[in-house]
Amino acid sequence: MLKIYRSYWGDYPANSEKIKQYGCFVMPNMGKKIITVSNANQGFATLKGSVKKLGADYAGASLCLFKKSTRELLWEIKPKKDGSYQFRNLANNMPCFIVAFDDQIKFNAVIQDMVIPK
Template identity: 35%
Template sequence: MLTNIELFSMQPIDVNPVVYQKGLSIKGQIKEGGNNIPCRVRLFNKLTGRIVRDITTDQHGNYEFDHLLHSIFFVVAHHPSSKFNAVIQDNVVPK
């Protein structure tokens, strides 16, 4: 679960929380300084490094990757104005 990750001593971005659901999906919410923010979120296959999905959250920072195969992934959340580098959640397994 990504929470309160500092990006190069800049403002923290929270990814709160990564929640797993039945049906092999991964969902979560992106926050910066306690406020929900919309942004780009990408899902990669950990073993191949290939991008699986590239989505934009809703206005409240919510995202969901559904209909996933059982595998290991990593999730990358990009700051909406590119002021900071991305936040990464590694070794994510959908449930």
């Protein structure tokens, strides 16, 4: 018998009734989530922040996170509608920098240097 495990970590609550209709079991919250660490850039640290345009929350951006020592691209994400963002699964205390690009190309890219995941 083949069993497939799927996990959902979205930004909105999953529809339990619809999941049950597909014949799936909804597991209770077990506390800490499991994160697989496969290389030295990954771990249990996070970086959180918000994108603002002229002082107001702004979701129309692309954010790229780079490892400072090697300039290696680690993640590329979009902020939530309220402008907040979070990079997860990062090595603790690894110096990084973030480059934010305006998707509408009305503003130049901005950089935040020496951000340290905790």
